[in-house]
Amino acid sequence: MALQSVLPSTLSQSAAIDSHGAEWRDWVFTNVRAGCDHADMAERMVAAGWTAQMAAQAIAFAAETDEHPGALCARPELPVIGVSDIKGQSVAVTMRLAAPAIAVCENVFSAQECEQLIGYARTRGLRASTVVDETDGRAVAHPERSSTGVMLTRAETDLVARIEGRLAALTSWPVENCEGLQILHYAPGQEYRPHFDAFPLGKAGDVHRAKGGQRVNTILVYLRSPERGGGTVFPNLGLTLRPQQGAAIMFHNVDAAGKRANEALHGGEAVQAGEKIVLTYWQREGPFV
Ligand code: PD2
Numbered sequence: 567m568a569l570q571s572v573l574p575s576t577l578s579q580s581a582a583i584d585s586h587g588a589e590w591r592d593w594v595f596t597n598v599r600a601g602c603d604h605a606d607m608a609e610r611m612v613a614a615g616w617t618a619q620m621a622a623q624a625i626a627f628a629a630e631t632d633e634h635p636g637a638l639c640a641r642p643e644l645p646v647i648g649v650s651d652i653k654g655q656s657v658a659v660t661m662r663l664a665a666p667a668i669a670v671c672e673n674v675f676s677a678q679e680c681e682q683l684i685g686y687a688r689t690r691g692l693r694a695s696t697v698v699d700e701t702d703g704r705a706v707a708h709p710e711r712s713s714t715g716v717m718l719t720r721a722e723t724d725l726v727a728r729i730e731g732r733l734a735a736l737t738s739w740p741v742e743n744c745e746g747l748q749i750l751h752y753a754p755g756q757e758y759r760p761h762f763d764a765f766p767l768g769k770a771g772d773v774h775r776a777k778g779g780q781r782v783n784t785i786l787v788y789l790r791s792p793e794r795g796g797g798t799v800f801p802n803l804g805l806t807l808r809p810q811q812g813a814a815i816m817f818h819n820v821d822a823a824g825k826r827a828n829e830a831l832h833g834g835e836a837v838q839a840g841e842k843i844v845l846t847y848w849q850r851e852g853p854f855v
């Protein structure tokens with residue numbers, strides 16, 4: 567009996583992504599990670615000679631796997647130990663970890679800037695915080711996150727634009743690749759249990775990664791320190807950092823291959839006395855629109 571030409575339809579997804587060579591494999595991974603529309607990608611691939619089925623399999627594989635062999639994921643370069651002038655502010659980097667990259671920076675904001683941001687956030691109104699549902703990607707209220715907060719838009723005021731410009735200068739990462747500043751308030755008993763800021767790969771994260779790709783780096787700046795509790799914890803590193811007004815901690819959420827870093831699991835411990843107000847800033851792989 568003659569052999570039937572069934573090879574393309576029976577190739578596994580991982581074979582499909584390798585079927586047109588390394589350059590195409592990297593192209594598929596890079597565009598999926600950057601949040602490009604899958605239908606647009608498939609159209610481009612078919613125009614270049616892929617079958618629609620192979621293109622769909624290759625795209626599905628890149629979207630579902632944690633691995634991106636051989637490709638590097640761009641991440642902000644965190645500052646080195648020492649004191650530097652960052653747009654007129656004398657910032658001291660007092661702690662650095664190599665992997666995942668973590669930096670603690672003091673005096674990123676002045677006390678006056680912290681209070682001005684708090685005042686502005688209050689005029690905007692604080693609402694119950696949400697989390698990204700790991701199965702369908704929706705933003706939902708969750709007992710693991712009991713703070714209230716507000717999300718600002720980029721350059722919403724002169725102060726906000728100045729702050730964004732300073733965080734960009736500190737990490738050499740463009741403001742265009744960043745979400746708006748988020749300001750969170752924690753009263754006694756409120757917390758944010760350990761979680762990842764990087765979006766899940768695959769379907770649940772698609773809608774979020776479609777706008778600018780992965781959250782490659784997180785910056786937290788403490789605007790008001792609680793009297794007790796409220797530390798930022800990294801359970802997989804056995805590390806807890808104390809909130810200190812005007813200080814920032816920043817950390818990579820993904821490794822060099824774009825895979826979610828287990829060590830980047832982090833949380834905000836329950837405040838025991840006083841109030842904690844913190845600013846969160848997420849830096850994406852590409853332009854965030
Ligand atoms: O508010 C915090 O301490 C905190 C800790 C961990 C906030 C976030 N993550 C966040 O907003 O992702």
Ligand code: ZN
Pocket residue numbers: 761762763784832
């Ligand atoms: Zn977080």
